[in-house]
Amino acid sequence: MIPDPEFESVLVWFRRDLRIDDHAALSAATRRARRVHCAFVFDRDILDALPDRDDRRVAFVHASVVELERELRRAGGALHTPHASARAEIPALAARLGVQAVFANRDYEPCARERDAEVERALARDSRALHSFKDQAVFDRDELTTAQGRPYSVYTPYRNAWLRRLSPEDLAPRAALLRGRLASDQGAAGLPTLAGLGFAQASLAGTGVTPGASGARAALDDFASRIDAYRDARDFPALDGSSRLSAHLRFGTVSIRVAAGLAWRTMQADPAAAEGAGAWLDELIWRDFWFQILHHHPRVVEHAFRPEYDRIRWSGDDARWLAWREGRTGYPLVDAAMTQLERTGWMHNRLRMVAASFLVKDLGVDWRLGERHFARKLLDFDLAANNGNWQWTASTGCDAQPWFRIFNPVTQSLKFDADGRFIRRWLPQLAKLPGRAIHAPWRAAPPALAAAGVRLGVDYPLPAVDHETARAETLARYAALRRPRDAPATK
Secondary structure, eight states: OOOOOSEEEEEEEESSOOOSSSOHHHHHHHHHEEEEEEEEOEEHHHHTTOSOTTOHHHHHHHHHHHHHHHHHHHTTOOOBOOEEOHHHHHHHHHHHHTOSEEEEEOOOSHHHHHHHHHHHHHHHHTTOEEEEEOOSOSSOTTSSOOTTSOOOOSHHHHHHHHHHHOOHHHHSOOOOOOTTTBOOOTTOOOOOOHHHHTOOOOOOTTTTOOOHHHHHHHHHHHHHTTGGGHHHHTTOTTSSOSOOOHHHHHHTSSOHHHHHHHHHHHHHHOGGGHHHHHHHHHHHHHHHHHHHHHHHOGGGGTSOSSGGGGGOOOOOOHHHHHHHHTTOSSOHHHHHHHHHHHHHSOOOHHHHHHHHHIIIIISOOOHHHHHHHHHHHOTTOOHHHHHHHHHHHHTOSTTOOOTTOOOOHHHHHHHHSTTOHHHHHHOGGGTTOOGGGGGOGGGSOHHHHHHHTOOBTTTBOOOSSOHHHHHHHHHHHHHTTSOGGGOOOOO
């Protein structure tokens, strides 16, 4: 039985939760208020700071908001979509609508938390409240702690605690009672165009992602049909092995409960698919882990999780940094990955690790530069995961890859793109190189290069560094910060 509403009217503030299905704040609002208004702010504080006017994320968000507004209108409601600073606009809109409270799902990023605190103070000055809800994560903030009551900093015990704590209720959908509760708000201004926001229509072609909740449902259905192969296929960039749901999770066009529920139910119901589903569930647990790291340790945005690694003396060689960023390192797998990122806004997960390792441990460039480049280019950029994974690769973070473990880019290429399909797709100038030559063109015999039409240093660059030399330099760079008992292991 649904209790009588405690509020006459509230405002649901959509942010990175662009859907009406299984939405924690919307569900709570429709149960606790007689009338529910809805808003999404095209936040100038975020948009005006973006360096690219053809940002794929803005195009994705805009298309998803268009669909969200359409779905709310079909359910009898409306969506206010101001182009303004959310810090000022949400309290002002709450006052204009005369609501008693604003409901929103929690965001764990430091800037978002500071914004929400400012909004909460402004609302309180006007005798209104901000209510926040867990929606991005299955478990967040202090829900999982060690026996000493501290946040976890190592993944495996966190994962074990996550699985022990999980119950059906944690994955149950947060359904909303839309009919009769949503305010039609006939006076709501029309949704601004991308051009009106100051952005061009960036192409999402090549990303494999369709915006909106409908795109998320289609992607989820597609992945459900091949989740059994996820464990075996996910590391091979030429295969369709990834979920392609990361952007939808980032912008909330699908809920984490639906995603984790698919994995959990598959593990219980289908032994043949259990390993694939379990591997994907692990990725979702990592996502929760990074959220709680960012929540408890916001300093990681600018600093190493392990403070001693802030003392590393990185290379100041701009030529190396530019070669990596522009896909001109001379290592085909790295260059193909960076080309894919530039052209599509997406990069395969295995290649994110390879490219990041190469920048940090072959080129000796500060991980923060690479992290910021991914933040600028990735359609699915998420601060918590991006920062966590870059620090993991750079060995500066929590539960990080050991500092003496360094990916060999040629070995990675031979292992995960053995026939060169991925490289040939993104580096067509190397397409005619035979066999192993495509993984290390500088080792190819001159006749093979000539037959393939490849002139090293002209059609394709020579290696920016020698891997073995760079590896030795990296070991020395990290060893200088370590105690004697932490001597490097053998290769």
